[in-house]
Amino acid sequence: MVIGTNNYGGLVTSQNGSVWATMVNSVNDWLIHNNNYFYRVKAVGGSDMELGYNNYNTTLNWVTGYESTNLYALHDFGDAHGCPTEREPVGINGLCQVSETVTWYQSQVWNISYNNSREAFPLIYNTRGTNAKQWYSLSAFSYVNHGAHMPIFGAVTEMQACLDRGGCVEIDNTPAMGYPQLQYWLNQDPDTAHDLMWSTDFRHHSDMQ
Amino acid sequence: MNDKQLTVKFVILIVVFGALLLIPIGIFAQYATAEPRVQATPTSEALYPGPGTSAIIPVPAMSTHVSPETERLQTYTELLNGKELDEEMRHSLQTKVAIYSRVVTQQAMIKNTAVIKSFPTQLPMTDVPLPTGLREGGTSDFHTGEAIIKNIWAQYVNNNEHIVVYAGELGSQTEYPGRGVLFILRRTPDKRVRSFNRYLLPEGTGWVRITEIKGDYLVLSSKDDKIFYFYVPGQQFVSSMKDVVSTVTPLPTARPFPTLGFPLEKTLSPYPNPGP
Numbered sequence: 001m002v003i004g005t006n007n008y009g010g011l012v013t014s015q016n017g018s019v020w021a022t023m024v025n026s027v028n029d030w031l032i033h034n035n036n037y038f039y040r041v042k043a044v045g046g047s048d049m050e051l052g053y054n055n056y057n058t059t060l061n062w063v064t065g066y067e068s069t070n071l072y073a074l075h076d077f078g079d080a081h082g083c084p085t086e087r088e089p090v091g092i093n094g095l096c097q098v099s100e101t102v103t104w105y106q107s108q109v110w111n112i113s114y115n116n117s118r119e120a121f122p123l124i125y126n127t128r129g130t131n132a133k134q135w136y137s138l139s140a141f142s143y144v145n146h147g148a149h150m151p152i153f154g155a156v157t158e159m160q161a162c163l164d165r166g167g168c169v170e171i172d173n174t175p176a177m178g179y180p181q182l183q184y185w186l187n188q189d190p191d192t193a194h195d196l197m198w199s200t201d202f203r204h205h206s207d208m209q
Numbered sequence: 210m211n212d213k214q215l216t217v218k219f220v221i222l223i224v225v226f227g228a229l230l231l232i233p234i235g236i237f238a239q240y241a242t243a244e245p246r247v248q249a250t251p252t253s254e255a256l257y258p259g260p261g262t263s264a265i266i267p268v269p270a271m272s273t274h275v276s277p278e279t280e281r282l283q284t285y286t287e288l289l290n291g292k293e294l295d296e297e298m299r300h301s302l303q304t305k306v307a308i309y310s311r312v313v314t315q316q317a318m319i320k321n322t323a324v325i326k327s328f329p330t331q332l333p334m335t336d337v338p339l340p341t342g343l344r345e346g347g348t349s350d351f352h353t354g355e356a357i358i359k360n361i362w363a364q365y366v367n368n369n370e371h372i373v374v375y376a377g378e379l380g381s382q383t384e385y386p387g388r389g390v391l392f393i394l395r396r397t398p399d400k401r402v403r404s405f406n407r408y409l410l411p412e413g414t415g416w417v418r419i420t421e422i423k424g425d426y427l428v429l430s431s432k433d434d435k436i437f438y439f440y441v442p443g444q445q446f447v448s449s450m451k452d453v454v455s456t457v458t459p460l461p462t463a464r465p466f467p468t469l470g471f472p473l474e475k476t477l478s479p480y481p482n483p484g485p
Binding site for chain 1: 281301311312316347
Protein backbone atom coordinates (compact mmCIF):
# COMPACT_ATOMS: atom_id res chain seq x y z
CA MET A 1 0.00 0.00 0.00
CA VAL A 2 1.59 3.25 -1.16
CA ILE A 3 0.50 6.30 0.82
CA GLY A 4 1.25 9.09 -1.56
CA THR A 5 1.21 12.80 -2.13
CA ASN A 6 2.81 14.92 -4.86
CA ASN A 7 5.56 17.52 -5.19
CA TYR A 8 3.32 20.39 -6.25
CA GLY A 9 3.10 23.69 -4.38
CA GLY A 10 4.58 25.40 -1.37
CA LEU A 11 4.12 22.60 1.16
CA VAL A 12 6.92 20.53 -0.39
CA THR A 13 9.44 21.01 2.40
CA SER A 14 11.95 18.90 4.29
CA GLN A 15 9.84 19.13 7.44
CA ASN A 16 6.74 17.85 5.66
CA GLY A 17 8.76 15.01 4.14
CA SER A 18 9.74 13.97 7.65
CA VAL A 19 6.11 14.23 8.81
CA TRP A 20 5.05 12.01 5.91
CA ALA A 21 7.59 9.34 6.91
CA THR A 22 6.36 9.50 10.52
CA MET A 23 2.83 8.85 9.28
CA VAL A 24 3.95 5.85 7.18
CA ASN A 25 5.91 4.47 10.15
CA SER A 26 2.80 4.84 12.34
CA VAL A 27 0.59 3.01 9.86
CA ASN A 28 3.02 0.08 9.78
CA ASP A 29 3.29 0.14 13.54
CA TRP A 30 -0.48 -0.23 13.72
CA LEU A 31 -0.42 -3.05 11.13
CA ILE A 32 2.26 -4.86 13.14
CA HIS A 33 0.40 -4.62 16.43
CA ASN A 34 -3.18 -5.23 15.27
CA ASN A 35 -4.55 -8.57 14.22
CA ASN A 36 -1.31 -9.59 12.44
CA TYR A 37 -2.28 -7.47 9.45
CA PHE A 38 1.38 -6.77 8.68
CA TYR A 39 1.74 -10.33 7.46
CA ARG A 40 -0.33 -9.37 4.43
CA VAL A 41 -0.21 -5.58 4.15
CA LYS A 42 2.64 -3.12 4.47
CA ALA A 43 2.67 0.61 3.91
CA VAL A 44 5.34 2.58 2.06
CA GLY A 45 5.60 6.28 1.35
CA GLY A 46 5.04 7.67 -2.10
CA SER A 47 4.93 10.82 -4.13
CA ASP A 48 3.83 11.73 -7.63
CA MET A 49 7.05 13.61 -8.26
CA GLU A 50 6.56 15.34 -11.59
CA LEU A 51 9.30 17.45 -13.08
CA GLY A 52 6.82 20.16 -14.01
CA TYR A 53 5.31 20.39 -10.52
CA ASN A 54 8.35 21.75 -8.75
CA ASN A 55 12.09 22.26 -9.13
CA TYR A 56 14.74 19.69 -8.27
CA ASN A 57 16.08 21.25 -5.07
CA THR A 58 12.64 21.68 -3.49
CA THR A 59 11.65 18.15 -4.43
CA LEU A 60 14.92 16.73 -3.11
CA ASN A 61 14.42 18.59 0.18
CA TRP A 62 11.13 16.79 0.72
CA VAL A 63 12.73 13.45 -0.17
CA THR A 64 15.66 13.90 2.19
CA GLY A 65 13.22 15.05 4.88
CA TYR A 66 11.34 11.78 4.38
CA GLU A 67 14.57 9.82 4.66
CA SER A 68 15.55 11.56 7.87
CA THR A 69 12.74 9.65 9.61
CA ASN A 70 11.66 6.74 7.41
CA LEU A 71 11.75 3.06 8.20
CA TYR A 72 10.10 2.10 4.90
CA ALA A 73 10.80 2.78 1.23
CA LEU A 74 9.66 5.80 -0.77
CA HIS A 75 7.98 5.15 -4.12
CA ASP A 76 8.18 7.77 -6.84
CA PHE A 77 5.09 7.39 -9.00
CA GLY A 78 5.88 10.52 -10.98
CA ASP A 79 7.17 11.22 -14.45
CA ALA A 80 10.36 11.83 -16.41
CA HIS A 81 8.82 14.61 -18.46
CA GLY A 82 10.94 15.79 -21.37
CA CYS A 83 13.77 13.34 -20.58
CA PRO A 84 15.63 11.43 -23.33
CA THR A 85 13.92 8.38 -24.80
CA GLU A 86 17.06 6.60 -26.01
CA ARG A 87 20.07 5.14 -24.22
CA GLU A 88 22.55 7.98 -23.85
CA PRO A 89 26.29 7.43 -24.40
CA VAL A 90 28.77 7.17 -21.52
CA GLY A 91 29.34 10.49 -19.78
CA ILE A 92 26.16 12.15 -21.03
CA ASN A 93 23.75 13.41 -18.39
CA GLY A 94 20.57 13.69 -20.45
CA LEU A 95 18.62 16.93 -20.36
CA CYS A 96 14.93 16.80 -19.43
CA GLN A 97 13.36 19.82 -21.11
CA VAL A 98 10.12 20.22 -19.18
CA SER A 99 9.18 23.61 -20.65
CA GLU A 100 10.89 26.64 -22.13
CA THR A 101 12.13 27.68 -18.70
CA VAL A 102 12.17 24.47 -16.64
CA THR A 103 14.86 21.83 -17.03
CA TRP A 104 16.00 18.84 -15.05
CA TYR A 105 18.75 16.30 -15.74
CA GLN A 106 18.59 12.52 -15.79
CA SER A 107 20.97 12.37 -12.82
CA GLN A 108 18.47 14.39 -10.80
CA VAL A 109 15.52 12.20 -11.77
CA TRP A 110 17.63 9.12 -10.93
CA ASN A 111 18.45 10.65 -7.57
CA ILE A 112 14.87 11.37 -6.46
CA SER A 113 13.42 8.17 -7.89
CA TYR A 114 16.02 5.52 -7.08
CA ASN A 115 18.87 6.58 -4.80
CA ASN A 116 18.88 5.40 -1.15
CA SER A 117 15.47 4.09 -0.06
CA ARG A 118 13.65 5.28 -3.19
CA GLU A 119 11.86 3.06 -5.69
CA ALA A 120 10.76 4.03 -9.20
CA PHE A 121 7.11 3.19 -9.89
CA PRO A 122 6.53 5.57 -12.80
CA LEU A 123 3.58 6.94 -14.71
CA ILE A 124 3.28 5.16 -18.05
CA TYR A 125 0.18 6.86 -19.40
CA ASN A 126 1.25 7.91 -22.90
CA THR A 127 -0.30 5.66 -25.54
CA ARG A 128 2.66 6.15 -27.90
CA GLY A 129 5.12 4.63 -25.43
CA THR A 130 7.06 7.84 -24.74
CA ASN A 131 6.96 7.41 -20.96
CA ALA A 132 8.17 3.80 -21.17
CA LYS A 133 11.13 4.84 -23.33
CA GLN A 134 12.04 7.67 -20.91
CA TRP A 135 12.24 5.24 -17.99
CA TYR A 136 14.20 2.75 -20.04
CA SER A 137 16.66 5.55 -20.78
CA LEU A 138 16.90 6.29 -17.04
CA SER A 139 17.55 2.65 -16.19
CA ALA A 140 20.28 2.60 -18.86
CA PHE A 141 21.67 5.86 -17.38
CA SER A 142 21.90 4.03 -14.05
CA TYR A 143 23.76 1.12 -15.64
CA VAL A 144 26.18 3.31 -17.57
CA ASN A 145 26.95 5.81 -14.83
CA HIS A 146 26.50 3.87 -11.59
CA GLY A 147 27.31 0.30 -12.58
CA ALA A 148 23.88 -1.31 -12.23
CA HIS A 149 20.52 -0.82 -13.87
CA MET A 150 17.59 0.66 -12.00
CA PRO A 151 15.07 -2.11 -11.26
CA ILE A 152 11.71 -0.47 -11.80
CA PHE A 153 8.97 -1.51 -9.42
CA GLY A 154 6.05 -1.42 -11.86
CA ALA A 155 3.92 0.70 -14.15
CA VAL A 156 1.25 3.22 -13.18
CA THR A 157 -1.53 4.12 -15.62
CA GLU A 158 -4.62 6.31 -15.34
CA MET A 159 -7.22 4.68 -17.52
CA GLN A 160 -9.89 4.74 -14.81
CA ALA A 161 -9.12 8.38 -14.03
CA CYS A 162 -9.70 9.17 -17.69
CA LEU A 163 -12.99 7.31 -17.63
CA ASP A 164 -14.00 9.08 -14.40
CA ARG A 165 -13.14 12.56 -15.54
CA GLY A 166 -12.81 12.57 -19.32
CA GLY A 167 -10.66 14.96 -21.32
CA CYS A 168 -7.77 12.52 -21.87
CA VAL A 169 -6.35 12.20 -25.36
CA GLU A 170 -3.30 10.01 -25.99
CA ILE A 171 -2.59 9.71 -22.27
CA ASP A 172 -5.08 7.02 -21.41
CA ASN A 173 -3.05 3.82 -21.47
CA THR A 174 -4.88 0.93 -19.90
CA PRO A 175 -2.89 -1.16 -17.41
CA ALA A 176 -2.71 -3.85 -20.10
CA MET A 177 -1.02 -1.31 -22.37
CA GLY A 178 1.27 0.55 -19.95
CA TYR A 179 2.76 -2.51 -18.29
CA PRO A 180 3.85 -4.27 -21.53
CA GLN A 181 5.19 -1.00 -22.95
CA LEU A 182 7.57 -0.55 -20.04
CA GLN A 183 8.40 -4.25 -19.84
CA TYR A 184 9.22 -4.30 -23.55
CA TRP A 185 11.52 -1.28 -23.57
CA LEU A 186 13.42 -2.40 -20.47
CA ASN A 187 13.94 -5.89 -21.84
CA GLN A 188 15.04 -5.00 -25.37
CA ASP A 189 18.40 -4.03 -23.82
CA PRO A 190 20.23 -6.81 -21.91
CA ASP A 191 21.79 -4.19 -19.62
CA THR A 192 18.41 -3.09 -18.27
CA ALA A 193 16.47 -6.34 -18.59
CA HIS A 194 14.26 -7.28 -15.66
CA ASP A 195 10.67 -8.19 -14.94
CA LEU A 196 8.27 -5.62 -13.56
CA MET A 197 6.55 -6.73 -10.38
CA TRP A 198 3.46 -4.53 -10.33
CA SER A 199 0.89 -2.73 -12.36
CA THR A 200 -1.62 -0.28 -10.92
CA ASP A 201 -4.11 2.25 -12.22
CA PHE A 202 -5.30 5.60 -10.90
CA ARG A 203 -8.83 6.77 -10.52
CA HIS A 204 -10.00 10.31 -9.85
CA HIS A 205 -11.68 11.23 -6.64
CA SER A 206 -14.30 13.92 -7.13
CA ASP A 207 -12.49 16.51 -5.05
CA MET A 208 -10.52 18.31 -7.71
CA GLN A 209 -10.02 21.91 -6.68
CA MET B 210 21.23 -62.85 17.24
CA ASN B 211 24.88 -63.57 16.39
CA ASP B 212 27.62 -61.15 15.37
CA LYS B 213 27.14 -61.87 11.68
CA GLN B 214 23.44 -60.97 11.81
CA LEU B 215 24.22 -57.77 13.70
CA THR B 216 26.82 -56.78 11.13
CA VAL B 217 24.34 -57.33 8.27
CA LYS B 218 21.70 -55.21 10.03
CA PHE B 219 24.26 -52.47 10.65
CA VAL B 220 25.24 -52.42 6.96
CA ILE B 221 21.57 -52.25 5.90
CA LEU B 222 20.99 -49.32 8.26
CA ILE B 223 23.99 -47.43 6.85
CA VAL B 224 22.82 -48.02 3.27
CA VAL B 225 19.28 -46.85 4.03
CA PHE B 226 20.32 -43.71 5.96
CA GLY B 227 23.00 -42.97 3.39
CA ALA B 228 20.43 -43.05 0.63
CA LEU B 229 18.14 -40.75 2.62
CA LEU B 230 21.01 -38.34 3.16
CA LEU B 231 21.95 -38.34 -0.52
CA ILE B 232 18.50 -37.18 -1.68
CA PRO B 233 18.64 -33.66 -0.13
CA ILE B 234 22.33 -33.36 -1.03
CA GLY B 235 21.46 -34.21 -4.62
CA ILE B 236 18.65 -31.66 -4.70
CA PHE B 237 20.93 -29.00 -3.26
CA ALA B 238 23.63 -29.83 -5.80
CA GLN B 239 21.11 -29.54 -8.61
CA TYR B 240 20.17 -26.01 -7.54
CA ALA B 241 23.74 -25.00 -6.75
CA THR B 242 25.03 -25.96 -10.18
CA ALA B 243 21.99 -24.77 -12.13
CA GLU B 244 22.48 -22.07 -14.72
CA PRO B 245 21.44 -18.64 -13.42
CA ARG B 246 18.15 -17.38 -14.79
CA VAL B 247 18.77 -15.36 -17.89
CA GLN B 248 16.40 -12.64 -18.97
CA ALA B 249 15.22 -13.34 -22.48
CA THR B 250 15.32 -10.47 -24.92
CA PRO B 251 11.87 -9.96 -26.35
CA THR B 252 11.20 -9.49 -30.01
CA SER B 253 7.64 -8.31 -29.75
CA GLU B 254 5.37 -6.62 -27.21
CA ALA B 255 3.01 -9.56 -27.48
CA LEU B 256 5.44 -11.62 -25.40
CA TYR B 257 4.38 -9.75 -22.29
CA PRO B 258 0.76 -10.24 -21.41
CA GLY B 259 -0.28 -7.38 -19.19
CA PRO B 260 -2.29 -7.62 -16.02
CA GLY B 261 -5.80 -8.75 -16.75
CA THR B 262 -4.71 -10.77 -19.73
CA SER B 263 -5.22 -14.42 -19.11
CA ALA B 264 -2.07 -16.46 -19.38
CA ILE B 265 -0.91 -19.86 -18.27
CA ILE B 266 2.18 -19.44 -16.17
CA PRO B 267 4.18 -22.55 -15.31
CA VAL B 268 4.52 -22.85 -11.56
CA PRO B 269 7.20 -25.17 -10.22
CA ALA B 270 5.93 -27.96 -8.05
CA MET B 271 6.17 -27.46 -4.29
CA SER B 272 6.73 -23.71 -4.74
CA THR B 273 6.33 -21.58 -1.66
CA HIS B 274 4.93 -18.07 -1.47
CA VAL B 275 7.63 -15.43 -1.68
CA SER B 276 6.62 -12.00 -0.50
CA PRO B 277 7.30 -8.98 -2.73
CA GLU B 278 9.70 -7.70 -0.09
CA THR B 279 11.68 -10.95 -0.21
CA GLU B 280 11.88 -10.71 -4.00
CA ARG B 281 13.04 -7.12 -3.73
CA LEU B 282 15.63 -8.12 -1.15
CA GLN B 283 16.95 -10.83 -3.48
CA THR B 284 17.13 -8.42 -6.42
CA TYR B 285 19.11 -5.81 -4.50
CA THR B 286 21.36 -8.38 -2.86
CA GLU B 287 22.26 -9.77 -6.30
CA LEU B 288 22.92 -6.28 -7.65
CA LEU B 289 25.12 -5.54 -4.66
CA ASN B 290 27.46 -8.30 -5.81
CA GLY B 291 28.17 -6.41 -9.05
CA LYS B 292 31.79 -5.45 -9.66
CA GLU B 293 31.24 -2.20 -11.52
CA LEU B 294 29.18 -0.38 -8.90
CA ASP B 295 30.17 3.13 -7.97
CA GLU B 296 30.08 4.23 -4.33
CA GLU B 297 26.73 5.99 -4.65
CA MET B 298 25.07 2.88 -6.10
CA ARG B 299 26.70 0.62 -3.50
CA HIS B 300 25.47 2.80 -0.66
CA SER B 301 22.03 3.01 -2.22
CA LEU B 302 21.75 -0.77 -2.57
CA GLN B 303 22.96 -1.28 1.01
CA THR B 304 20.22 1.07 2.22
CA LYS B 305 17.57 -0.84 0.28
CA VAL B 306 18.85 -4.20 1.52
CA ALA B 307 18.76 -2.93 5.11
CA ILE B 308 15.15 -1.72 4.75
CA TYR B 309 13.84 -4.85 3.06
CA SER B 310 15.75 -7.13 5.46
CA ARG B 311 14.03 -5.41 8.36
CA VAL B 312 10.60 -5.71 6.72
CA VAL B 313 11.11 -9.39 5.91
CA THR B 314 12.24 -10.05 9.48
CA GLN B 315 9.25 -8.17 10.90
CA GLN B 316 6.92 -10.19 8.70
CA ALA B 317 8.56 -13.48 9.72
CA MET B 318 7.84 -12.67 13.36
CA ILE B 319 4.13 -12.34 12.65
CA LYS B 320 1.89 -15.32 12.16
CA ASN B 321 -0.39 -15.66 9.20
CA THR B 322 -3.45 -15.52 11.39
CA ALA B 323 -5.04 -12.23 10.41
CA VAL B 324 -8.79 -12.44 10.75
CA ILE B 325 -10.93 -10.46 8.38
CA LYS B 326 -13.09 -8.26 10.52
CA SER B 327 -16.32 -6.61 9.53
CA PHE B 328 -15.96 -3.58 7.30
CA PRO B 329 -15.98 -0.40 9.36
CA THR B 330 -18.94 1.92 9.04
CA GLN B 331 -18.21 4.79 6.73
CA LEU B 332 -18.33 8.23 8.24
CA PRO B 333 -20.91 10.51 6.62
CA MET B 334 -19.52 12.94 4.06
CA THR B 335 -19.77 16.56 5.05
CA ASP B 336 -20.35 19.15 2.36
CA VAL B 337 -17.54 21.67 2.50
CA PRO B 338 -18.05 24.77 0.33
CA LEU B 339 -15.78 24.61 -2.68
CA PRO B 340 -13.42 27.50 -3.44
CA THR B 341 -14.64 30.30 -5.70
CA GLY B 342 -13.02 33.22 -7.52
CA LEU B 343 -10.01 33.67 -9.76
CA ARG B 344 -6.75 32.07 -8.64
CA GLU B 345 -3.42 32.51 -10.35
CA GLY B 346 -1.02 29.63 -10.80
CA GLY B 347 -1.19 26.01 -11.81
CA THR B 348 -2.55 22.88 -10.22
CA SER B 349 -1.70 19.24 -9.73
CA ASP B 350 -5.15 18.32 -11.07
CA PHE B 351 -3.33 17.67 -14.35
CA HIS B 352 -0.11 15.85 -15.11
CA THR B 353 2.49 18.12 -16.65
CA GLY B 354 2.35 16.14 -19.88
CA GLU B 355 -1.41 16.60 -19.99
CA ALA B 356 -1.77 20.36 -19.49
CA ILE B 357 0.01 23.35 -18.01
CA ILE B 358 -2.53 25.55 -16.29
CA LYS B 359 -2.05 29.32 -15.99
CA ASN B 360 -5.01 30.20 -13.79
CA ILE B 361 -8.34 28.89 -12.51
CA TRP B 362 -11.76 30.44 -12.02
CA ALA B 363 -14.46 28.78 -9.95
CA GLN B 364 -18.01 29.78 -9.07
CA TYR B 365 -21.41 28.47 -8.04
CA VAL B 366 -23.82 29.01 -10.91
CA ASN B 367 -27.50 28.23 -11.58
CA ASN B 368 -29.03 25.46 -9.55
CA ASN B 369 -26.10 25.66 -7.15
CA GLU B 370 -23.90 23.88 -9.65
CA HIS B 371 -20.18 24.38 -9.04
CA ILE B 372 -18.10 25.18 -12.09
CA VAL B 373 -14.31 25.28 -12.41
CA VAL B 374 -12.59 26.70 -15.48
CA TYR B 375 -8.91 25.85 -16.00
CA ALA B 376 -7.08 28.02 -18.56
CA GLY B 377 -3.68 27.14 -20.04
CA GLU B 378 -2.11 25.01 -22.72
CA LEU B 379 -2.06 21.35 -23.63
CA GLY B 380 0.96 19.40 -22.41
CA SER B 381 3.63 17.76 -24.51
CA GLN B 382 2.11 14.28 -24.26
CA THR B 383 -1.11 15.31 -26.02
CA GLU B 384 -1.96 15.54 -29.69
CA TYR B 385 -1.56 19.37 -29.81
CA PRO B 386 1.30 20.33 -27.48
CA GLY B 387 1.32 23.99 -26.51
CA ARG B 388 -2.14 24.77 -27.89
CA GLY B 389 -4.38 27.04 -25.80
CA VAL B 390 -7.14 25.20 -23.95
CA LEU B 391 -9.93 25.57 -21.40
CA PHE B 392 -11.06 22.65 -19.26
CA ILE B 393 -14.42 22.96 -17.57
CA LEU B 394 -15.48 20.84 -14.63
CA ARG B 395 -19.13 21.07 -13.49
CA ARG B 396 -20.44 19.35 -10.37
CA THR B 397 -23.64 19.15 -8.40
CA PRO B 398 -23.30 20.34 -4.77
CA ASP B 399 -22.97 16.76 -3.52
CA LYS B 400 -20.32 16.09 -6.24
CA ARG B 401 -22.07 12.92 -7.36
CA VAL B 402 -22.92 14.14 -10.84
CA ARG B 403 -20.42 15.97 -12.93
CA SER B 404 -19.16 16.69 -16.39
CA PHE B 405 -15.70 17.49 -17.67
CA ASN B 406 -15.05 19.03 -21.07
CA ARG B 407 -12.14 20.36 -23.04
CA TYR B 408 -12.38 23.45 -25.31
CA LEU B 409 -9.49 24.07 -27.68
CA LEU B 410 -8.50 27.53 -28.86
CA PRO B 411 -7.85 27.91 -32.60
CA GLU B 412 -4.78 26.18 -33.99
CA GLY B 413 -1.66 28.27 -33.52
CA THR B 414 -2.93 29.88 -30.31
CA GLY B 415 -0.53 29.34 -27.43
CA TRP B 416 -1.48 29.31 -23.76
CA VAL B 417 -4.40 31.39 -22.55
CA ARG B 418 -5.19 32.90 -19.18
CA ILE B 419 -8.37 34.36 -17.73
CA THR B 420 -7.84 38.08 -17.37
CA GLU B 421 -11.32 39.29 -16.45
CA ILE B 422 -14.79 38.08 -15.56
CA LYS B 423 -17.59 40.28 -16.92
CA GLY B 424 -21.00 38.94 -16.03
CA ASP B 425 -21.41 35.63 -17.79
CA TYR B 426 -18.32 36.12 -19.95
CA LEU B 427 -14.70 35.19 -19.34
CA VAL B 428 -12.15 37.40 -21.05
CA LEU B 429 -9.05 35.45 -22.06
CA SER B 430 -5.72 36.67 -23.32
CA SER B 431 -3.32 34.42 -25.19
CA LYS B 432 0.46 34.06 -25.29
CA ASP B 433 0.52 36.28 -28.39
CA ASP B 434 -1.81 38.92 -26.86
CA LYS B 435 -4.99 37.92 -28.64
CA ILE B 436 -8.27 38.37 -26.80
CA PHE B 437 -10.97 35.67 -26.65
CA TYR B 438 -14.40 35.63 -25.03
CA PHE B 439 -16.02 32.58 -23.47
CA TYR B 440 -19.74 32.57 -22.64
CA VAL B 441 -20.01 30.48 -19.48
CA PRO B 442 -23.74 29.55 -19.47
CA GLY B 443 -23.46 28.35 -23.07
CA GLN B 444 -19.94 26.95 -22.69
CA GLN B 445 -18.87 28.35 -26.04
CA PHE B 446 -16.34 30.79 -27.40
CA VAL B 447 -18.10 33.87 -28.82
CA SER B 448 -16.78 36.72 -30.96
CA SER B 449 -17.90 39.49 -28.60
CA MET B 450 -19.61 40.06 -25.29
CA LYS B 451 -22.81 40.92 -27.14
CA ASP B 452 -23.18 37.40 -28.46
CA VAL B 453 -25.56 35.19 -26.57
CA VAL B 454 -25.87 31.51 -27.34
CA SER B 455 -28.18 28.92 -25.87
CA THR B 456 -27.30 27.74 -22.41
CA VAL B 457 -26.21 24.20 -21.69
CA THR B 458 -28.51 21.78 -19.95
CA PRO B 459 -28.06 21.83 -16.16
CA LEU B 460 -26.66 18.70 -14.64
CA PRO B 461 -29.36 16.32 -13.47
CA THR B 462 -30.11 16.47 -9.78
CA ALA B 463 -28.08 13.89 -7.97
CA ARG B 464 -29.93 10.74 -7.07
CA PRO B 465 -29.07 8.77 -3.96
CA PHE B 466 -26.98 5.68 -4.45
CA PRO B 467 -29.11 2.59 -5.00
CA THR B 468 -29.65 0.44 -1.95
CA LEU B 469 -29.89 -3.30 -1.69
CA GLY B 470 -33.52 -3.10 -0.54
CA PHE B 471 -36.65 -2.89 -2.64
CA PRO B 472 -36.88 0.17 -4.88
CA LEU B 473 -39.03 2.72 -3.07
CA GLU B 474 -41.05 3.78 -6.10
CA LYS B 475 -42.47 0.28 -6.57
CA THR B 476 -45.19 -1.22 -4.46
CA LEU B 477 -44.04 -3.96 -2.14
CA SER B 478 -47.26 -5.90 -2.68
CA PRO B 479 -47.46 -8.30 -5.59
CA TYR B 480 -51.16 -7.41 -5.85
CA PRO B 481 -52.20 -4.07 -7.32
CA ASN B 482 -54.10 -1.82 -4.95
CA PRO B 483 -57.85 -1.67 -5.61
CA GLY B 484 -59.02 1.65 -6.95
CA PRO B 485 -60.87 4.15 -4.77
